Amino acid sequence: SSELTQDPAVSVPLGQTVSITCQGDSLRGYYASWYQQKPGQAPVLVIYGKNNRPSGIPDRFSGSTSGNTASLTITGAQAEDEADYYCNSRDSSDNPVLFGGGTKVTVL
Amino acid sequence: QVQLQQWGAGLLKPSETLSLTCAVYGGSFSGYSWTWIRQPPGKGLEWIGEINHSGSTNYNPSLKSRVTISLDTSRNQFSLKLSSMTAADTAVYYCARVILQRPKGYFDSWGQGTLVTVSS
Numbered sequence: 001s002s003e004l005t006q007d008p009a010v011s012v013p014l015g016q017t018v019s020i021t022c023q024g025d026s027l028r029g030y031y032a033s034w035y036q037q038k039p040g041q042a043p044v045l046v047i048y049g050k051n052n053r054p055s056g057i058p059d060r061f062s063g064s065t066s067g068n069t070a071s072l073t074i075t076g077a078q079a080e081d082e083a084d085y086y087c088n089s090r091d092s093s094d095n096p097v098l099f100g101g102g103t104k105v106t107v108l
Numbered sequence: 109q110v111q112l113q114q115w116g117a118g119l120l121k122p123s124e125t126l127s128l129t130c131a132v133y134g135g136s137f138s139g140y141s142w143t144w145i146r147q148p149p150g151k152g153l154e155w156i157g158e159i160n161h162s163g164s165t166n167y168n169p170s171l172k173s174r175v176t177i178s179l180d181t182s183r184n185q186f187s188l189k190l191s192s193m194t195a196a197d198t199a200v201y202y203c204a205r206v207i208l209q210r211p212k213g214y215f216d217s218w219g220q221g222t223l224v225t226v227s228s
Contacts, residue, residue, distance in 0.1 A: 033214035042202055042221050048214040086153050090213040096157040096168050
């Protein structure tokens with residue numbers, strides 16, 4: 001069955017840039033969406049489509065896709081960006097919605 | 109700005125049926141699809157299933173035999189039933205709105221989450 005693969009954890013010095021990747025065959029047909037989740041809170045959509053941010057999401061968050069890999073980039077990471085990040089896409093298989101396993105971002 | 113508010117029993121015994129409801133406020137209800145997602149403690153997100161504005165459903169194959177998602181358009185609500193609960197179903201359950209415009213699909217508004225614990 002299809003799946004989305006993310007690195008479990010990354011760290012970034014305050015103010016620097018970090019990219020999180022998400023790999024999966026479904027990304028050849030569908031854009032990834034990205035969600036930020038802080039402890040005890042519901043996930044929040046941060047990137048959708050080709051590279052779209054919902055209202056209220058800072059422009060330091062951006063997204064891109066190349067082949068079967070989607071990336072979420074935080075340019076100038078802030079302390080408040082420390083969170084778990086999940087990618088998600090639709091799929092044409094019998095399971096139409098996929099989530100990656102999540103990446104824990106630590107801001108040093 | 110659409111808001112989702114969910115509720116339901118938080119403690120169940122093994123073999124019981126989970127029942128959760130999600131109410132939608134401040135936005136259009138028809139014309140969208142709606143979904144349930146869960147997260148076991150300390151783990152990642154798992155999609156359970158979705159229902160569109162006409163009542164057609166899609167379910168995660170791993171849960172399909174136990175899941176029912178339904179709509180109440182008169183109340184702008186949708187519901188989740190998950191039967192034969194076990195400890196493995198212990199999780200925070202979220203409702204969310206689906207935006208599906210191929211090739212993009214995403215969840216733009218989420219409920220607050222309900223912790224459901226299965227224990228004898």
